[in-house]
Amino acid sequence: MISIKINGQIKELDVDPSTPLLWVVRENIELTGSKFGCGLGLCGACTMHMDGVPIRSCITPIAAVGDKEITTIEGIGNLNDGLHPVQQAWIDEQVPQCGYCQSGQIMTAIALLKSNASPSDEEIDKAMNGNICRCGTYGRIKKGIKKASELAIINNLKISENG
Amino acid sequence: MGKWKRRAFISAGILAGGAVIVGVAIRPGNRASKVKNIIGNDEDAVFNVWLKISPDNTVTAIIPHAEMGQGVHTSLAMMLAEELDADWSLVKFEEAPAHKQYANYTLIDGFIIGEKKIPSLLQGTLDGAFLALTKKMDFQITGGSASVRFTGVKGMQLAGAATKSMLKEAAAKEWNVNVDEIKTEKSILSHPGTNRSAKYAEFAHAAAKLSMPGKPKLKAITEYTLMGTSPSRFDLPVKVDGSAKYGIDAAPPGLKYATVKASPVFGAKLKTADTSVAEGMQGVQKIVVLENAVAVIADGYWQAKQALAKINIEFESTENDQINQKSIFDTYGSILDEVAEGKNRKKDYKSGDIETAYSNANKLIEAEYKVPYLAHATMEPMNCTIWFREGKCDVWTGSQNPLGFRGAVAETLKINDDQVFIHNQFLGGGFGRRAENDVSIQAAMIAKDVNYPVKLIWSREEDIRQDVYREATISRFKAALDINGMPTAYSNQYLIKHHPAEASQIPYEINNKSVYYADGKTHIPWGNWRSVDHTVHGFTTESFIDELAHASGKDGYEFRQSLLQNNPAYLKVLDLAAEKANWNSELPKNWGRGIALQKSFGTIVAEVAEVEIIDNEIKVHRVVCAADPGFAVHPDGFIAQIESGVIYGLTAALYGEINIENGAVVQSNFHDYQILRMSETPKIETYIINSGTAIGGGGEPGTPPIAPAVANAIFNAIGVRVRELPLKKADLKQKEVIG
Ligand code: FES
Ligand code: FES
Numbered sequence: 001m002i003s004i005k006i007n008g009q010i011k012e013l014d015v016d017p018s019t020p021l022l023w024v025v026r027e028n029i030e031l032t033g034s035k036f037g038c039g040l041g042l043c044g045a046c047t048m049h050m051d052g053v054p055i056r057s058c059i060t061p062i063a064a065v066g067d068k069e070i071t072t073i074e075g076i077g078n079l080n081d082g083l084h085p086v087q088q089a090w091i092d093e094q095v096p097q098c099g100y101c102q103s104g105q106i107m108t109a110i111a112l113l114k115s116n117a118s119p120s121d122e123e124i125d126k127a128m129n130g131n132i133c134r135c136g137t138y139g140r141i142k143k144g145i146k147k148a149s150e151l152a153i154i155n156n157l158k159i160s161e162n163g
Numbered sequence: 164m165g166k167w168k169r170r171a172f173i174s175a176g177i178l179a180g181g182a183v184i185v186g187v188a189i190r191p192g193n194r195a196s197k198v199k200n201i202i203g204n205d206e207d208a209v210f211n212v213w214l215k216i217s218p219d220n221t222v223t224a225i226i227p228h229a230e231m232g233q234g235v236h237t238s239l240a241m242m243l244a245e246e247l248d249a250d251w252s253l254v255k256f257e258e259a260p261a262h263k264q265y266a267n268y269t270l271i272d273g274f275i276i277g278e279k280k281i282p283s284l285l286q287g288t289l290d291g292a293f294l295a296l297t298k299k300m301d302f303q304i305t306g307g308s309a310s311v312r313f314t315g316v317k318g319m320q321l322a323g324a325a326t327k328s329m330l331k332e333a334a335a336k337e338w339n340v341n342v343d344e345i346k347t348e349k350s351i352l353s354h355p356g357t358n359r360s361a362k363y364a365e366f367a368h369a370a371a372k373l374s375m376p377g378k379p380k381l382k383a384i385t386e387y388t389l390m391g392t393s394p395s396r397f398d399l400p401v402k403v404d405g406s407a408k409y410g411i412d413a414a415p416p417g418l419k420y421a422t423v424k425a426s427p428v429f430g431a432k433l434k435t436a437d438t439s440v441a442e443g444m445q446g447v448q449k450i451v452v453l454e455n456a457v458a459v460i461a462d463g464y465w466q467a468k469q470a471l472a473k474i475n476i477e478f479e480s481t482e483n484d485q486i487n488q489k490s491i492f493d494t495y496g497s498i499l500d501e502v503a504e505g506k507n508r509k510k511d512y513k514s515g516d517i518e519t520a521y522s523n524a525n526k527l528i529e530a531e532y533k534v535p536y537l538a539h540a541t542m543e544p545m546n547c548t549i550w551f552r553e554g555k556c557d558v559w560t561g562s563q564n565p566l567g568f569r570g571a572v573a574e575t576l577k578i579n580d581d582q583v584f585i586h587n588q589f590l591g592g593g594f595g596r597r598a599e600n601d602v603s604i605q606a607a608m609i610a611k612d613v614n615y616p617v618k619l620i621w622s623r624e625e626d627i628r629q630d631v632y633r634e635a636t637i638s639r640f641k642a643a644l645d646i647n648g649m650p651t652a653y654s655n656q657y658l659i660k661h662h663p664a665e666a667s668q669i670p671y672e673i674n675n676k677s678v679y680y681a682d683g684k685t686h687i688p689w690g691n692w693r694s695v696d697h698t699v700h701g702f703t704t705e706s707f708i709d710e711l712a713h714a715s716g717k718d719g720y721e722f723r724q725s726l727l728q729n730n731p732a733y734l735k736v737l738d739l740a741a742e743k744a745n746w747n748s749e750l751p752k753n754w755g756r757g758i759a760l761q762k763s764f765g766t767i768v769a770e771v772a773e774v775e776i777i778d779n780e781i782k783v784h785r786v787v788c789a790a791d792p793g794f795a796v797h798p799d800g801f802i803a804q805i806e807s808g809v810i811y812g813l814t815a816a817l818y819g820e821i822n823i824e825n826g827a828v829v830q831s832n833f834h835d836y837q838i839l840r841m842s843e844t845p846k847i848e849t850y851i852i853n854s855g856t857a858i859g860g861g862g863e864p865g866t867p868p869i870a871p872a873v874a875n876a877i878f879n880a881i882g883v884r885v886r887e888l889p890l891k892k893a894d895l896k897q898k899e900v901i902g
Binding site: 015016019020023026027028030031032033034035036037038039040042043045072073074076077078079083087090091094095096097098099100101102103106124125126128129130131132133134135136137138139140141142 | 233393395396398399400401402403404405406407408409411412414420445446463464465466540541542543544589590591592593620622623799800803804806807808809810811814832833834838839840841842844846847
């Protein structure tokens with residue numbers, strides 16, 4: 001039995017410890033917001049936070065999580081319980097196209113804004129470069145990050161895991 | 164003209180010309196009644212297959228296209244709501260189920276017949292033939308920018324207008340007033356003279372009993388209040404909180420997971436598979452050996468993948484095992500040599516007297532261009548979930564052609580079409596790939612002997628290596644310039660023609676033209692790739708035109724201008740792009756600007772790229788696009804699609820390359836099939852011209868002009884003409900003398 005802390009809950013799981021976190025979360029815990037894109041840490045579609053730090057869950061064995069806290073897109077916010085400023089900015093700037101990469105983009109963006117409340121273009125490029133968007137929404141993602149940064153500053157919020 | 168055709172023509176009489184093709188459109192008490200059971204509660208009055216008005220006065224647009232990220236659900240609903248004068252805040256959408264009544268006949272009309280004019284005498288026959296053909300093919304496809312162009316205009320707008328006119332008629336009857344005095348606004352009918360008003364829902368049932376008006380009047384562009392604005396798209400909220408369900412997220416109860424390895428050499432059969440180790444591995448449920456592939460079904464994807472890696476698979480050798488990229492291009496070269504001698508060639512188009520023009524030339528220019536195979540690499544790898552039990556089959560997948568998939572799965576399982584239920588999910592990118600039914604057939608083969616649901620997921624490696632590819636090809640050009648540097652003759656020979664037929668045409672006025680092509684068959688499977696043949700010809704023709712400009716001592720923009728004097732629609736787009744890009748402004752050393760122009764899928768697009776060459780590296784700083792789609796229904800969504808098309812095309816131009824070695828694809832994942840990333844993304848500006856011509860597409864047209872715009876900019880920067888893609892392979896240190 002392996003136990004992990006995810007989105008504030010403890011889950012006990014009977015899985016092979018070498019299984020990547022991504023597949024445990026998607027198949028055993030049944031949270032499918034985090035996506036499979038490459039399986040090699042090349043695209044960022046599977047990005048989750050481990051103790052607030054963005055990780056590639058497709059190449060992180062579940063055994064490596066230990067007692068660190070995992071946050072997925074489902075733990076960030078939603079329309080019913082309230083959107084995170086980054087999610088709100090994504091809607092305002094009409095960022096997503098097919099949307100498949102966007103969970104990963106949002107997770108990376110939140111991690112960036114947590115450490116840097118108003119990043120420059122270059123800082124955004126650097127932080128987001130590991131996340132591929134095949135629909136090419138990069139320009140809007142950049143706008144979304146700036147918008148979220150403004151939203152947070154206007155509302156005097158500090159960007160955190162859950163808004 | 165057969166009687167049934169005539170009847171269909173009248174029944175769908177809202178359309179001028181090719182009305183029969185509409186098929187699904189409006190025929191109360193007939194087609195509509197057949198689908199009533201699928202989409203409506205008893206409470207709802209179904210006017211036709213496109214829309215529904217509920218008792219709470221909400222209007223639901225039934226949309227026969229999957230959402231791939233173009234915002235089609237929103238745009239189509241807007242087109243319907245505009246003509247219906249519906250209250251936008253009460254408009255919802257539903258994706259049409261995979262049912263024959265939604266087969267996209269109008270798409271076939273636009274896609275196969277294209278922009279060609281059909282002699283009116285033949286129309287009935289032709290359209291009848293197409294109706295029969297498309298019924299057979301079970302087309303319900305999202306692609307070719309079809310949604311807004313065909314379904315939107317021929318379906319949604321007409322349906323909205325027709326419904327509004329029926330509602331007005333019903334109200335006029337009840338209130339005993341003249342129908343022309345009835346006003347409609349925000350889903351309310353009113354008669355100011357007698358101070359009466361009612362919600363649409365109150366007259367929905369009465370209206371549904373009226374016959375459909377023959378030719379509902381559509382609004383003029385100047386009357387639009389909703390079309391041409393950019394309300395928040397329906398699909399956004401679920402795409403920011405992880406709740407949007409893609410094919411890969413399907414989760415029926417008792418689900419197992421499968422992954423597969425097919426023969427790397429296309430068409431090779433399996434020889435042996437040693438499954439002894441894999442069979443005993445943890446979580447493995449079943450190993451399925453197919454004719455050309457091996458699949459493992461397990462409790463999870465990871466277990467399936469681990470077990471698959473432990474199976475020793477050998478494939479039969481084939482005559483294609485020796486084929487590699489070089490041999491393909493060599494063969495293509497010899498085919499084109501034959502074409503030059505007039506052998507084995509097919510005529511594409513021809514005008515004037517090319518030989519005389521060549522013999523009178525002041526200067527002759529020749530060039531050969533080459534482009535590689537390209538994979539789609541949709542962000543969501545291919546997948547399909549199949550649950551086959553008790554003679555019926557549920558399918559979960561993201562499909563650009565759900566009806567086609569239904570037919571394919573039914574055939575694979577040897578059951579009737581109506582025993583297959585397609586649950587179409589969001590598509591994590593389509594670009595043409597998700598119109599192919601190969602994965603659903605393979606998934607059905609894998610899951611056909613178990614009674615639990617199986618989700619087949621391809622690894623990214625399989626996704627890149629088992630794609631259907633944009634063709635690699637060679638295109639050769641020759642042109643004559645007169646004493647003033649104006650082109651008098653233009654010829655082009657290339658390999659492989661798919662569609663659209665007009666993709667190889669150039670808009671420039673040159674009196675003598677001759678274009679031939681030949682087939683170039685290989686064992687590499689071909690598929691529609693965003694904007695299809697335009698991706699090849701956009702690059703080759705627009706680069707060659709640029710060569711002619713420089714050979715005649717003119718700049719690329721002015722040269723094109725001078726050849727478009729009788730083509731004002733193109734000229735306007737070209738001028739706007741040049742103006743917004745400050746075409747004549749100075750650039751720093753090693754910077755360059757290039758322009759390119761291409762009409763595809765009904766939209767004319769001109770792009771100006773600004774690049775900098777740093778050592779051997781290309782940095783694209785800025786792209787200015789001007790586009791004339793006739794009318795942009797949702798301008799922000801249109802701009803987003805153009806941006807997307809530019810980046811998709813720029814990825815291909817800079818990096819895109821699938822190579823064949825020993826009959827198989829070399830590339831496998833994003834490290835060797837590189838995708839443009841944020842730091843490499845130029846600043847993109849898009850300017851729209853709403854010229855009022857027929858509505859064109861948004862998804863494809865941004866892609867073709869970017870490769871030539873960048874290549875032309877490289878020439879402008881350092882004088883090197885790149886004639887082969889991808890650009891990353893070009894030696895940018897060597898200068899070349901042109902002409
Ligand atoms: S799926 Fe994890 S980085 Fe691509
Ligand atoms: S929105 Fe489609 S991959 Fe990013």
